[in-house]
Structures are given as structure tokens and as C-alpha cells.
Amino acid sequence: MLEKNPVIFIILAFVVIMIGTTVTMIAPFKWINGPADRIAEVKPYTPLQQEGRDIYMREGCNNCHSQTVRTLAADVERYGNGGSYSKSGEFVYDRPHLWGSRRTGPDLARIGLKYPDPNGMWHRKHMDNPQSVVPASNMPAYAFLNQPLNFAYSERKMKLLNFPYTRADLDELKGKSEMDAIIAYMRKLGTDLPTKKAEAATQAPAARNNPFSDLKAVKTEALSLYAKNCAACHGDKRQGSLGPTLKGSAKSDAELFAVISKGRAGMPSFGSSLDEQGIWKLVTLIKLGKHDD
Amino acid sequence: MNAPTRYVDDSTKGFMIWSIIWGTVAVLVGILISLQLAWPQLNVAPYLTYGRLRPIHTNAGIFGWGIGSFIGLFFYITQRLTKTPLWSPGLARLTLWLFNIGIASAAVTLAMGINRTKEYAELEWPLALVVAVIWVLFSVNVFMTILKRKEEQMYISLWYIMAALVGVTVLYVINNLGVPLHLFKSYPIFAGTNDANVQWWYGHNAVAMVLTAPPLAIFYYFLPKVINNPIYSHRMGIIAFWSLIFMYLWTGAHHLLWTPVPDWIQTLAMAFSIMLIAPSWGAVFNGYLTMGGKWEQMKTNYLVKFLICGITFYGLQTLQGPMQAIRTFSAFIHYTDWVPGHVHMGTLGWVSMVLFAAMYYVTEKLNDTEIYSVKLADTHFWLVLVGQLIHSITMWTAGVQQGSMLLATNPDGSLHYSFMETMIAIFPYYKIRAISGFIYLAGLLVFIYNIYKTFQKGAVAQTAKA
Ligand code: HEM
Ligand code: HEM
Numbered sequence: 110m111l112e113k114n115p116v117i118f119i120i121l122a123f124v125v126i127m128i129g130t131t132v133t134m135i136a137p138f139k140w141i142n143g144p145a146d147r148i149a150e151v152k153p154y155t156p157l158q159q160e161g162r163d164i165y166m167r168e169g170c171n172n173c174h175s176q177t178v179r180t181l182a183a184d185v186e187r188y189g190n191g192g193s194y195s196k197s198g199e200f201v202y203d204r205p206h207l208w209g210s211r212r213t214g215p216d217l218a219r220i221g222l223k224y225p226d227p228n229g230m231w232h233r234k235h236m237d238n239p240q241s242v243v244p245a246s247n248m249p250a251y252a253f254l255n256q257p258l259n260f261a262y263s264e265r266k267m268k269l270l271n272f273p274y275t276r277a278d279l280d281e282l283k284g285k286s287e288m289d290a291i292i293a294y295m296r297k298l299g300t301d302l303p304t305k306k307a308e309a310a311t312q313a314p315a316a317r318n319n320p321f322s323d324l325k326a327v328k329t330e331a332l333s334l335y336a337k338n339c340a341a342c343h344g345d346k347r348q349g350s351l352g353p354t355l356k357g358s359a360k361s362d363a364e365l366f367a368v369i370s371k372g373r374a375g376m377p378s379f380g381s382s383l384d385e386q387g388i389w390k391l392v393t394l395i396k397l398g399k400h401d402d
Numbered sequence: 403m404n405a406p407t408r409y410v411d412d413s414t415k416g417f418m419i420w421s422i423i424w425g426t427v428a429v430l431v432g433i434l435i436s437l438q439l440a441w442p443q444l445n446v447a448p449y450l451t452y453g454r455l456r457p458i459h460t461n462a463g464i465f466g467w468g469i470g471s472f473i474g475l476f477f478y479i480t481q482r483l484t485k486t487p488l489w490s491p492g493l494a495r496l497t498l499w500l501f502n503i504g505i506a507s508a509a510v511t512l513a514m515g516i517n518r519t520k521e522y523a524e525l526e527w528p529l530a531l532v533v534a535v536i537w538v539l540f541s542v543n544v545f546m547t548i549l550k551r552k553e554e555q556m557y558i559s560l561w562y563i564m565a566a567l568v569g570v571t572v573l574y575v576i577n578n579l580g581v582p583l584h585l586f587k588s589y590p591i592f593a594g595t596n597d598a599n600v601q602w603w604y605g606h607n608a609v610a611m612v613l614t615a616p617p618l619a620i621f622y623y624f625l626p627k628v629i630n631n632p633i634y635s636h637r638m639g640i641i642a643f644w645s646l647i648f649m650y651l652w653t654g655a656h657h658l659l660w661t662p663v664p665d666w667i668q669t670l671a672m673a674f675s676i677m678l679i680a681p682s683w684g685a686v687f688n689g690y691l692t693m694g695g696k697w698e699q700m701k702t703n704y705l706v707k708f709l710i711c712g713i714t715f716y717g718l719q720t721l722q723g724p725m726q727a728i729r730t731f732s733a734f735i736h737y738t739d740w741v742p743g744h745v746h747m748g749t750l751g752w753v754s755m756v757l758f759a760a761m762y763y764v765t766e767k768l769n770d771t772e773i774y775s776v777k778l779a780d781t782h783f784w785l786v787l788v789g790q791l792i793h794s795i796t797m798w799t800a801g802v803q804q805g806s807m808l809l810a811t812n813p814d815g816s817l818h819y820s821f822m823e824t825m826i827a828i829f830p831y832y833k834i835r836a837i838s839g840f841i842y843l844a845g846l847l848v849f850i851y852n853i854y855k856t857f858q859k860g861a862v863a864q865t866a867k868a
Contacts, residue, residue: 113556115548115564122647124566126572127606128652129674133667134603141595142666161460163587167515169453179660181733183809186817197662200594208598210657212737213439217820240442245826247438249445249452269583339821357463382820384812 124372141197148198149216151301153272154294156279159310161294163266164287167208168251170379173213176206176298182349188216190223190381191304201303204270217300224377229292231377234341236288242341319389324397331394334387338379347395347402352376357399365392407552409481411768413494417474418761420498422850424466424505425754428625429846431459433839440832445860449513457514457524461748463611464522465533466505468564471757473540476563478764479623480544483560484551489543497539504532516586520601522608523577530578537574541567558639564621565647569611579606587749595662603654611648614716617756618685621713624760624822625692628705634691642684649681659736668729675727682720685844689713704779708759711787715751719744734809740801743794750790758782758849765853768856769860778852787846792838800831804825 131187140146154162165171177195185194195218199208202278224231234241237255239248260282267274321327335347342351349355358365369388379388438444441504443452481488488494496795511517516578517524525533545567548560577600578799580588592600626633633639655671690713693699697707722744725731735741767774773779807827 113554114405115545115556115560118556118561119545119564119568122561123568123572125644125648126565126569126651127652128648130572130603133652133654133670135849137599137667138596141599142593146595166519168451169515169517169519170458171519172453172456175737177661179733180703181660181809182815183811183817184660186811186815187821189810195662197595200598200662204589204592204596204597206594206597206601207519208658208661210521210741212736245822245829246826247440247442249438249442251451253448262587266583266589269581270589311789333527380818384816 111134111241120148123388142201146197148196148302150303151199151201153270154297156260156267156274156282157285157290157293157364158297159266159272159280159294160258160260160263160287161290161292162207164254164291166205168254169311171207171209173209173211174215174217175212175250177208178216178218187381188219190219190299191376192219192222192299192302193304196302199299202270202272202337214246217295217298221296221298221300223372223381225296225300225372226285226376227296229296231342232292232295233288234351236291236373244337249290251291254291256287258282258285258290260285260286269306269330285347303378317363319366319391319392320344320386321393323372324393328398328401329392330380330387331390331398334383335394338383339391342376347398355395362392371379406690407481407487409478410488410491410494411481413488413491413498414474414478414494414764415468415768416498417501418728418764420502421467421470421474421851422602422761424462424470425849426846427509428459428462429839429843430460431455433836433843436836436839440829444454444592449515454513454515454517460522461508461512461524461841462505462799464608465508467757468612468616468749468753470501470505471761472566472620473501475620475757475760475764476540476544477558479619480547480563483553483557483623484548485553486547487537487549489546489550493539493543497536497543500532500536500539504529504536507532511586518578518580518588518590520577520590520597523574523601523604524857525567526586527578527580527582529584530574533657534571534574534578537570539565541571542833543567549593557623558633558636558643559619559623560653561639561643562615562622565643566611566615566619568757569607569647573604573607573611577601577812593737595817598661599657599663599667601656602657603651605657606654607650609748610647613753614650615647617712617716617753620755620760621689622707624705624756627691628703628759628763629693629696631692631694632697634688634694636686638684639696642681642688645677646685647699649678653727654676658682658691659727659729672727672729675724679720679724683717686713686717686720687805704761704773704776704783705763707780707783708755708762711783712755712759715747715755719748719752722747734805735801736807738801738808739831740805743797743801746790746797747794750793758786761853765856769856769863771856771860771863774852774855774859777849780846782848782852785848786842789838789840789842791846792841793835796831796834796838800828803831804828822827 132275162218178184231242237252238250240244263282266277343355344350347355366388370378370380370390434444435452435455477488477494507529510525511526511529516526518526523530544563548556548564580590582588590597652674653671655667656675659668693710700710726735726744727868762773762779804824804827807824809818812818
């Protein structure tokens with residue numbers, strides 16, 4: 110009979126596909142984003158951040174960047190930037206979600222913790238020309254975002270998404286560029302939750318000593334690390350450009366270690382991309398390499 | 403053709419031609435984005451950046467090439483299997499117009515950055531509506547033809563077609579639910595983890611209802627025609643069909659393993675993905691066994707080569723897919739280039755191979771003539787096969803290499819490689835993949851030339867007769 114009556118067939122096919130749909134897609138609405146998922150610290154986007162998010166969508170950054178730190182140890186270590194793995198409650202204001210399916214570039218769920226500088230100096234340089242910061246990067250240059258932001262719909266967006274906003278939030282949009290908006294969004298990502306590991310990391314190195322006291326022994330390696338990670342901002346010869354000169358320093362080894370591993374203002378943190386030995390080698394180069402090239 | 407019914411095939415021809423055009427666009431853009439990954443300087447203008455082009459590639463591939471040719475071939479198959487002319491040829495012509503307007507506007511708006519970012523549902527609401535209308539018009543036409551049919555029995559292909567009609571409608575509508583801000587922007591009604599779960603319920607079942615059921619319908623129709631054997635087992639077909647469409651819908655969360663989606667949904671997805679091997683391989687064996695006694699045609703009949711190669715890649719795809727759905731393996735390859743390797747074995751090896759065979763066959767029938775050159779068809783076969791294999795194999799290798807580097811840790815628990823080190827390691831693979839794209843393109847051009855020449859030959863024969 111089934112093979113002879115297309116109307117019954119199509120109804121039955123509909124019923125069959127709705128079973129799995131109901132269990133795995135419809136039923137979960139009851140729990141996901143419910144009270145158990147809520148995290149009080151997580152805040153909705155400001156008008157500027159939401160504009161940035163919309164530009165992120167427009168440019169399809171999600172084709173190369175994911176936004177979920179999985180519960181795997183290696184994920185937390187690499188992309189947690191001191192925070193933990195991603196939790197459902199962090200995404201309740203995300204319409205749509207931007208978790209992505211590819212990591213051609215690194216995960217950005219906690220990128221706000223990595224480059225906390227309020228002026229976004231690192232992001233500006235990187236977005237204008239990624240290869241100037243990371244030479245082998247295949248990320249496209251987004252210098253074209255340095256154009257005025259169109260905020261005609263900002264208030265309507267806030268209303269539609271049901272996000273709180275003030276006049277001042279809207280006034281803040283005047284004179285902003287698209288670049289300002291997308292950087293404001295980058296800087297927000299992952300910063301709502303407290304990070305325990307970041308605090309622990311500041312204390313730890315002070316207790317330890319620099320294992321290298323002879324520059325000669327580590328110079329080649331230190332110079333190559335420097336060229337790869339630091340030259341873009343501190344100059345080819347450590348003479349300083351975006352960041353200050355690194356030919357000698359009055360700071361202690363431990364202080365330098367902390368700045369490099371944790372970052373500060375415009376200085377990104379390298380704690381998750383360089384290992385401890387590497388950072389100590391750089392410290393040695395800075396302290397003892399005052400007269401070397 | 404000595405059938406008593408007069409079939410209407412102008413729209414089949416139109417859809418075939420246009421889907422080939424959109425397929426060529428998909429391949430050209432695919433080559434461009436694969437070059438951009440190796441040479442980022444190629445991101446020359448905002449509308450030509452990788453982030454905007456990649457969705458054009460996937461949409462041109464799945465909607466333009468995939469769905470376009472399915473519509474054309476389903477018009478053809480449905481008429482033959484029901485021994486009934488198409489319900490409304492006018493509606494079919496309208497569908498073709500809308501289809502081309504829809505795909506062209508999709509390409510333009512995606513280049514402009516009008517993009518919902520949900521994979522395979524990127525189009526903003528006005529265009530999503532157009533897509534829905536196209537699908538409904540097509541579905542009504544096919545369904546009415548089936549209702550009015552003269553052949554009582556409904557052959558397996560018709561089941562898969564009908565399942566796709568219902569399935570795609572439900573999936574597409576739900577995943578596109580949103581609130582418009584203005585003509586070019588809307589926000590989904592779902593947020594965060596809910597939105598992710600809905601998206602991948604859609605995403606994976608787009609694989610089921612677009613990249614599995616329709617090519618299976620086509621395969622089951624053309625293989626028996628081409629080798630002149632009946633399908634091996636009707637009953638096996640029934641069992642495989644119902645269990646396939648039942649199980650697929652549970653598996654969406656295998657795209658979301660280790661994420662904040664509740665664990666039990668992930669576990670169900672993993673279990674059902676593994677169970678899916680059974681109905682998938684049921685379909686594969688039904689194909690192989692249909693060949694009974696005629697395996698020598700693998701050498702002598704170019705269409706058999708495409709079809710059997712296609713179903714074999716489907717078989718491999720449905721073993722690899724369940725493997726990727728296992729948590730431990732997913733931890734390793736998710737987010738890496740392994741997945742584009744899987745994707746292109748499916749789209750280039752399975753879907754496209756079957757479509758090529760069907761299009762050659764239909765072109766011969768429509769023109770009442772033999773193919774222009776079997777030799778060129780063979781060349782086409784080898785070029786697309788080699789192109790696809792290089793593509794998939796390099797990406798699997800790249801994925802395994804990057805995956806293991808990303809997870810490698812030092813004894814103290816810190817990471818062994820920086821992200822950039824893992825990326826620099828895979829650049830050579832990106833370059834080889836780009837070359838494989840050119841090989842595939844060469845195959846595609848040979849195919850187009852062969853089809854064009856066959857139509858020309860048919861036209862000459864017609865004028866000679868008249
Ligand atoms: C031979 C020519 C082709 C080349 C060189 C090519 C290249 C590419 C590249 C570079 C990507 C991006 C991979 C990444 O995220 O790193 C991609 C993705 C994709 N392509 Fe192709 N492609 C080709 C043909 C096709 C065709 C004909 C189809 C469809 C029928 C298709 C469907 C897809 C899909 C669905 C994705 C998304 C994969 C994912 O999300 O993991 N491709 N392709
Ligand atoms: C039993 C059958 C199958 C299963 C269980 C399966 C499973 C999977 C899994 C687990 C992924 C996600 C990989 C990851 O991101 O970690 C995936 C991706 C994908 N599969 Fe399959 N697969 C199957 C068959 C197929 C077939 C026949 C096709 C046809 C072309 C296909 C096309 C795709 C595409 C396009 C994606 C990429 C989605 C995206 O991330 O954008 N799959 N599959």
C-alpha cells in the first residue's frame with residue numbers, strides 16, 4: 110500500500126523525520142539557555158560591540174575562526190588565554206552563534222583576554238596587515254575597514270535584540286570607524302568570566318629565576334624568537350617602534366618575564382604561545398644585549 | 403524511445419545546462435580560495451576576500467550545481483517512472499527562471515557581505531524566501547506528477563525524491579527563522595547554543611536530504627537503465643530507505659562534539675552516526691549486487707565507471723563520517739583540513755560522479771544519439787577522479803599532521819607547537835590542493851565540450867531528418 114499511495118507515503122516520511130528532530134532539536138529548547146545555563150557576569154553587547162559583531166559576520170571571519178574552546182585540555186591551554194573552556198551561558202546573547210566549523214586561524218572565543226589593550230594597538234596593526242605582525246599568516250588584510258561606521262540601525266538593533274543601552278552608548282558611535290567597532294567586539298570576547306589562571310601566572314614567575322646567565326649560549330635562538338614574535342612592534346634591531354626599545358632594561362628579569370608572558374596595555378601576552386624557556390631567553394637578550402644587534 | 407507518453411524535457415535540459423554553469427563557477431571559486439589560503443596576497447578587494455568567497459563557493463556548489471541538476475533530473479526521472487508527462491511544464495520553466503535569478507543574486511549578495519553566517523543557510527531572508535518558493539514550486543510539480551501517475555508501483559527512486567521534498571522544506575524553513583532588521587539583515591530567533599544545535603541539525607541533514615537522498619534516487623534510476631539489469635533487491639531498498647531517513651535526524655550534534663551542547667545530545671548523535679553505516683551500506687550493496695554478472699562493463703561502459711566509482715565513494719564517505727562522529731577521533735580532526743577532505747570526497751567523488759553519468763545518459767536520450775566521444779568521456783573520468791583523490795588525500799594528510807601538532811604537549815603540560823608552526827607545516831598541502839583543483843577543472847571542461855558536441859550532433863541529426 111505504502112508503495113502505492115504517495116500522500117500516505119509523504120505523511121509517514123514526515124513523521125519519521127520528526128522523531129529524531131523532536132528529541133535532539135526541539136526538546137533541548139527546554140534546557141538550553143534555561144536558568145541552569147545562566148551566568149550572571151555575562152553581559153549583552155553594547156551598540157559598538159554589536160556593530161563590530163555584524164561586521165565580523167559581513168566579512169565572514171567565521172570561515173576561518175571558531176569561537177568555542179572545547180573541553181579538551183589542549184584547547185583550553187591554547188585558546189583559553191587564561192580562561193576556561195566555553196560554557197553555554199556565555200552565548201545567550203549571540204544571535205546567531207558564531208562557533209564556526211573551521212580553524213584555519215586560531216579560536217577567538219577568548220581573544221579579549223589575549224590582547225586587552227584598550228586602544229587595540231595590536232589588533233589595528235594586525236587587521237591592517239596581518240603579515241606585518243605574523244609574517245606567515247594567510248589572513249586577508251582588512252585595512253578597508255578604516256572607513257566610517259554606519260550606525261543608522263544601531264538603536265533598532267538594540268531594541269530588536271532586547272539589549273539594554275543608553276544615550277551615551279549611542280553617542281559613542283559618532284565618529285567611529287568600522288575598525289573601531291570590530292576591535293571593540295574582539296576585545297569583549299571571553300572577558301566576561303573571571304580568569305583564575307591569569308592571576309596565578311603573574312605570581313608564579315617571580316618565585317623563579319632566569320636559568321640563563323650567558324647571552325652567547327642562547328643568542329641565536331633568542332634572536333630568532335625575537336624576529337618571529339616581537340620585531341613587528343619593537344623594531345628589527347630592538348630599537349623600538351610601536352613598543353619601546355628593548356636594548357637593555359632597568360626592570361628585573363622577573364618583571365620582564367611577567368610583562369612578556371602576561372602582556373600589558375599594547376603589549377600582547379605570549380604566555381600561551383611561547384614556552385617558559387623561550388621567554389627566559391628573550392629576557393636574557395633584552396637585559397644583556399644592550400650593545401648587540 | 404517508444405514510450406506512448408509524450409514527456410516534456412525542455413526544463414530538464416535548461417536545468418542541466420545552468421547547473422553545469424553554476425558548477426563551473428563553484429569550481430573556479432574553489433580554485434581561487436584554495437590559492438588564497440596559500441597566497442593571501444590574492445585577497446585583492448573586499449568582495450574578493452576569502453571570508454566572502456568561501457560561502458559563494460559552497461552555495462554555488464550545493465545549490466547551483468547540486469540542487470540545480472537534481473531538479474532537472476528529477477523532472478526527467480519522475481516522468482519516466484510514472485509514465486506520465488510533467489504536471490506543469492510552464493511551472494517548470496518558471497522554476498528555472500527563479501532558480502537562476504536566485505543563484506545569481508546569492509552570489510552578488512554574498513560578495514557584498516550580506517551573510518547570515520549559518521553554513522549552507524547564509525542567504526538573507528528575501529533570498530531565503532526565493533529559495534523556499536523555488537523548492538515548493540518544484541516539489542508541487544513533481545508531487546502532482548506522481549499523484550497523477552499511470553504506473554501504479556512507485557520505484558525506490560521516487561521514495562528518495564519524495565523524502566527529499568519534505569525533508570528539505572522542513573529543514574530549510576526552521577533554520578531560517580529570524581526577525582528582519584531591514585531588507586538585507588535579520589537576526590535568528592534562536593540564540594547561542596540553541597542556534598548552534600538547530601544549525602547542525604540542519605547542516606547534517608542537508609547532507610542527508612541534498613547530498614545523499616537525491617543522488618541515491620538518481621543512482622538507483624540510472625544504474626539499472628545503463629546496465630539493463632533490474633535493481634537487486636526491492637526489500638533491501640525499503641529497509642535501507644526507512645532506517646536511513648529515521649536515523650539521520652538524530653546525528654546533527656556530531657558537528658558539535660566537546661562544545662557546550664548538552665552531552666546526551668552529543669552521545670545520541672555519536673551512536674546514531676555509527677548505526678547509519680548499516681542503511682548506507684545497504685544502499686551500496688544493493689548497487690553492487692545489481693551489477694550481478696555484468697562487472698565486465700566497468701571496462702567497456704563509461705557510464706558504469708562513473709556510477710560504480712560514485713557509489714564506492716559514497717560507501718567510503720559513510721564509513722569515514724561515522725568515524726569522525728566518535729568523540730576521540732573528533733577531538734583530533736575537528737576544525738582541521740581533514741574535514742574539507744571528507745567534504746570533497748563526498749561532493750566531487752560521490753555526488754558529481756553520479757551527476758556526470760546521469761547527464762551523459764540524459765543528453766544521449768534527449769538528442770536521440772550516442773555521446774560525441776567515449777574517449778573524451780574516459781579522459782573526463784580520469785581527470786576528475788585524480789583531481790578529487792589528490793584533493794582529499796592531501797587534506798586528510800594535512801588534517802592529521804596539524805591535528806597531532808595542535809594536541810602535542812610537553813611533559814609539563816604546556817603546548818609543544820605554536821599555532822603558526824602547525825600552519826606553516828600545512829602550506830605545501832594547500833599548494834598541492836590548488837593544483838588538484840586545476841586538474842579537476844580540466845576534467846570538467848572536457849565534460850562540457852563533450853556534452854556541447856553531443857547536443858550539436860543531435861541538432862544536426864534533427865535538421866537532417868526534417
Ligand atoms: C575541484 C574544485 C574545488 C576546489 C579546488 C575546492 C576548494 C575548496 C576550498 C579551498 C574550501 C575551503 C576549505 C577550508 O575551509 O579550508 C572548500 C570548501 C567546501 N567546498 Fe569545495 N572545492 C571544489 C569543488 C567543490 C564542489 C564542486 C562542491 C560542491 C558540490 C564543493 C563543496 C564545498 C563545501 C560544502 C565546502 C565547505 C566544507 C566545510 O565546511 O568543511 N567544492 N572547497
Ligand atoms: C553516514 C554518513 C555520514 C556521517 C555519519 C558523516 C559525519 C560527518 C561528521 C561527523 C562531520 C563533521 C566533521 C567535523 O567537523 O569534525 C561531517 C562533515 C561533513 N560531511 Fe559527512 N558524514 C556522512 C556522510 C556524508 C556524505 C554522503 C556527504 C556528501 C557529500 C557528507 C558531507 C559532509 C559535509 C559537506 C561536511 C562539512 C560540514 C561543515 O562543517 O560545514 N557527509 N560529516
